[in-house]
Amino acid sequence: MTFPMPTPRSLSRTSILQSEATTTDFAPPTPRSGGALAVQARHIPVRTGQEQIMQNVLVGYDGSQSARQAVAFAVDLAKRFDARLHVLVVARAPDWGAIELERRELVEHELRHANEVLTDLKATLASDGEHPEFDLIVGQPAKEIVLYAEQHDIDHLVVGHRGRTPFDRWLIGSVARQVLAYAPCAVTIVRDPAMFKKRRAKAAHQPADEIPFE
Structure with missing residues (x-):
């Protein structure tokens, strides 16, 4: 049969x-x-059609223009998938080579800056009716972003690209590159369109062999 x-x-x-x-x-x-x-x-x-494809979206924020673009992208992404939005600000810890007093002062300075950018972002998003989950951590940005994504079941991670020259996209130490290499989920790196408009305008007045060394 x-x-x-x-x-x-x-x-x-x-x-x-x-x-x-x-x-x-x-x-x-x-x-x-x-x-x-x-x-x-x-x-x-x-x-059967009822599963939520994306539940948690994380965006790393440091107050830079590319980070603002990343937040805008993450807000839209979370809305599209009805996902929970997490915003993480990392106050950069100094290298271990610094003496204890210097480390304490540097950490305090980084925390003040982190709190300022976080307060500004909270106000901006609240005015738009957005109320994500905010967190502030002291540490190395790339490491803390990846650990946060692992601990909070993040489905999609968004960070800004802070490159200032054409070579920055290949720097091993860049936060975006390390996050892309070690994140446990999908990653989107958002570039600042204004930065590239300025770069193209500057490149138009330079010989081609000089552009990578601007």
């Missing part, structure tokens, strides 16, 4: 990314005594 193969049908991305339900999947028939065949059924999860 043979079973006809099911006719394949096309599935859209929306129909694939759905929530779990149950259906019956028929295993191959097994013979019973006397030659009869028994069909064994088991329940497996399928998608």
